[in-house]
Amino acid sequence: MMELHKKSYEPLKWTVALLGLMILLGGCESGYGRQPAPAPLPEVSTVTIKPQPVELTTELPGRTSAYLVAEIRPQVNGIIKQRLFKEGSDVQAGQVLYQIDPAPFQVALDSSRASLSKAQANLPSIRLKAERHKELLVDKAVSRQDYDDAVAAEDQARAEVAYWQAQVTGARINLGYTRVTAPISGRIGKSSVTDGALVTAYQPTSLATIQQLDPIYVDVTQSSAELLRLKRHLETGRLSADGANGRKVHILLEDGTAYPLEGLLQFRDITVDQATGSFILRIVVPNSKHLLLPGMFVRAVVQEGIAEQALLVPQQGVSRNPKGEPIALIVDEAGKVQQRLLTLDRAIGDKWLISSGLKAGERLIVEGMMNVRPSATVIAVPWKNAQAGQAASPANRPLAESR
Incomplete structure (x- = not known):
């Protein structure tokens, strides 16, 4: 009877073994015991750094002043018999302004x-x-x-x-x-006397003031330290003087709009103000439509020189470390990410002018840098917006755009 019982359980044992084998094979097919596939390399967009000539300029604040100013005063005593001009009008040299009783x-x-x-x-x-x-x-x-x-x-x-x-x-x-005439041509202001007024020779109060507004002066201030820096850069070759256009100046009005006509740098003052450490630059600006009036605040865009081998990089490719220092990520020849500590000169449009930290030919990461770390291996592709137009101001821009 024991033998009969043993024979009845033999088929059940083989059934259980067969079921276990099927479960084991099913587990292998579902991933148990298999190595995971490697993660794909991150992709970054890069731009190759190329040197290019750039016209460097600086914006200096200043105010306008009349090209010529003449205060009208009588040279004899007498009674004003008649005023012969309209206040606020343009007068010509030699025109009679007042008639004193002769x-x-x-x-x-x-x-x-x-x-x-x-x-x-x-x-x-x-x-x-x-x-x-x-x-x-x-x-x-x-x-x-x-x-x-x-x-x-x-x-x-x-x-x-x-x-x-x-x-x-x-x-x-x-x-x-007795015929008080205009010594210069220009625009005359208000009259300080009326008909019938008594005037004396060379009196301290002027009868009226004439100002020549075309052309007009723009007097701007520049620090002496900045002048020394520019001279040093010219001597070392970092900047070269532009003889043909170096004296041309762009004017920005106080509302930020650009003045349509170019000015010409006339001279730099030879004396530095001890209180401010700055000196005066005088610019002559055409003003045929009298858009500029004496006393207006303007900004003058004065050329510093030409940087023949300037390195310009998109601003989005530059970030800052916890210390606030500008840094950038590049992709080296082996396809690995390297970090660079930069020295920035100034912003030019939507780009940074780099003084040090990068070299020509290096590939700068401008997109995807949040997903990578230094020493990581990446796939570098050209930046699609590398040729997009930039909003460069007349102040600092590549030389090809400024001519």
Whole structure:
């Protein structure tokens, strides 16, 4: 009976073994015991750094001032008889602005002329008398004293004629001063006097002011330290002077818009202000439409020089470490990520000008750098936006764009 019982369990044992084998095979097919597949390499977008010539400029604050300024003052005393200009209008050099009452000056001129005529009428008889005394002196018909008195009288008569000639000239000049004229062409402001006002010669208060606005001056300030830095860069070759366009200046208005006409750098002052450590640069700007008025605040974009081998990189490819230092990630020849510590010069449009930290030919990561770390192996592809236009200002831009 034991043998019969043992035989009845034999098929069950083989069934259990077969089921276990099937479970084991099913587990292998579902992944148990198999090595996981390696993760794909991260992909980053890079741009190859290439040197290029860049025109470097700096923005300096300043104010406008009139090219010529003339304060109108009377040169004789009198009553203003008439004002002959419209306030705020353009006047020409020599144009009559005020008429001072000429009557007393006309009387003085007529009186001087009459006295001159009288002196001139007396001169011939006195001269003839002196000549006769000279002839009589030879025959000793007159004394030497009489002859000397006749010569002195002639000299006195000539001097009197010269005196009254000068008086006539002075009276004529004073009469001309009653017509107050414009010494320069320009725009005249408001008048400080009206008809009937009493004015005195060379009074401290001006009658009006004329300002020539075309062209106009723009006076900007630059620090002496900045000037020394520029000279040092020119001497070391980091910058080269642009002789053809180095004196051209762009003007930005106080609302940020660009002035349509270029100015010309006239000179740099030779004295540094001890209080501010800066000096004045004077720029001459065309102003035919009188858009610029004296006293306006503007910014002048002055050229520093040409950086022949400038390295420009997109700003999105530069980040900062916890210390605030600018850093960048590059892909080396082996396809590994390397970190670089940068020195930035300035922003030019949407790019940074690099002073140190990168070299020409290196591949800078501009997209995907958040997914990689230094020493990681990556797949580098060209940046699709590498040729996209940039919003470069007239201040600093690649040389090809500024010409």
